[in-house]
Amino acid sequence: xxxxxxxEGNLIRYIVYFVSYLMAAGVVKxxxxxxxxxxxxxxxxxxxxxxxxxxxxxxxxxxxRFFERDFSLPWLGNFGLMVGxxxxxxxxxxxxxxxxxxxKVAWYGFQTNYLKHESITMYWFLILAIGMVLPxxxxxxxxxxxxxxxxxxxxxxxxxLGIITSGVLFSLLNFQASIPxxxxxxxxxxxxxxxxxxxxxLWMPVYLAVVNGIILVIMT
Numbered sequence: 001x002x003x004x005x006x007x008e009g010n011l012i013r014y015i016v017y018f019v020s021y022l023m024a025a026g027v028v029k030x031x032x033x034x035x036x037x038x039x040x041x042x043x044x045x046x047x048x049x050x051x052x053x054x055x056x057x058x059x060x061x062x063x064x065r066f067f068e069r070d071f072s073l074p075w076l077g078n079f080g081l082m083v084g085x086x087x088x089x090x091x092x093x094x095x096x097x098x099x100x101x102x103x104k105v106a107w108y109g110f111q112t113n114y115l116k117h118e119s120i121t122m123y124w125f126l127i128l129a130i131g132m133v134l135p136x137x138x139x140x141x142x143x144x145x146x147x148x149x150x151x152x153x154x155x156x157x158x159x160x161l162g163i164i165t166s167g168v169l170f171s172l173l174n175f176q177a178s179i180p181x182x183x184x185x186x187x188x189x190x191x192x193x194x195x196x197x198x199x200x201x202l203w204m205p206v207y208l209a210v211v212n213g214i215i216l217v218i219m220t
Contacts, residue, residue: 010149010150011149013059013145013149014141014145014146014149017056017059017140017141017145018141020052020055020056021052021137021138021141021173023048023052024045024048024049024052024133024134024137025134025173027041027044027045027048027049028045028129028130028133028134030044031045031125031129032110032113032114032117032122032125032126032129033113034117035116035117035119035122036117036119036121036122037119037121037122037125042125045125045129049129049133049137052137053133053136053137056137056140056144060140060144060145060202063148066148078199081195081198081199082204082207085191085195085204085208086208086211088191089188089191089208089211089212089215090211090215092184092187092188092212093212093215093216093219094215094219096184097219105178105180105181105184106176106177106178106180106181108174108176108181108216109176109177110126110130111220114126114220115220123217126217126220127214127217127218130213130216130217131210131213131214131216131217132210132213132214134213135206135209135210135212135213136206136209136210138170138173138174138209139192139196139202139205139206139209140202141169141173142166142169142170142173142189142192142193143166143192143193143196143202143205144196144202146162146165146166146169147162147166147193147196147197150162150165151165159197162193162197163190163193163194163197164190166189166190166192166193166196167185167186167187167188167189167190167193168186168189169189170185170186170188170189170190170192170193171183171185171186171189188212191208192205192208192209193205195208
């Protein structure tokens with residue numbers, strides 16, 4: 001149950017992590033559906049998100065002794081790559097926003113709610129929750145834990161399947177009732193997963209996901 005060879009143990013652990021994420025995402029949904037933002041809702045969000053994040057970090061760091069990779073490239077070890085991927089994410093997100101402004105692509109659910117309950121407090125909450133907290137938790141699920149448990153073999157086929165699976169899972173975690181948005185999220189998720197495999201460090205996809213999330217909120 002406590003080793004990589006235990007498929008049952010890996011499945012149970014991943015389900016626990018997934019349920020923990022749903023708790024944090026549920027609180028975010030609760031807050032964004034209300035206007036004005038209530039202090040007790042913010043306190044609940046802070047407690048739940050901090051608890052889940054610390055739990056993820058503790059478990060991920062602890063499991064690295066079992067899921068050690070062949071090498072690890074510091075996420076700042078290739079500054080050109082980081083800048084290039086930042087520009088790709090930024091350009092991609094701006095392009096999506098441009099398409100939304102011309103009604104070529106639907107708006108995200110939280111964007112619609114924000115336009116209904118627009119306020120400074122809500123804006124900064126979205127920056128924190130949608131822009132930072134949820135993207136970090138999502139990358140633990142869609143890259144860190146996912147590749148540790150299911151795609152650890154060093155083959156091109158495994159890497160390709162892992163990238164596709166990660167992209168699909170990322171899109172499901174950010175589920176939208178719009179096929180174009182689902183596809184867009186899959187592509188972003190696949191990019192984040194590729195960056196993880198290339199650098200072998202979780203910091204790169206986490207950084208890119210946060211950049212993506214913050215720009216998404218700013219462009220609302």
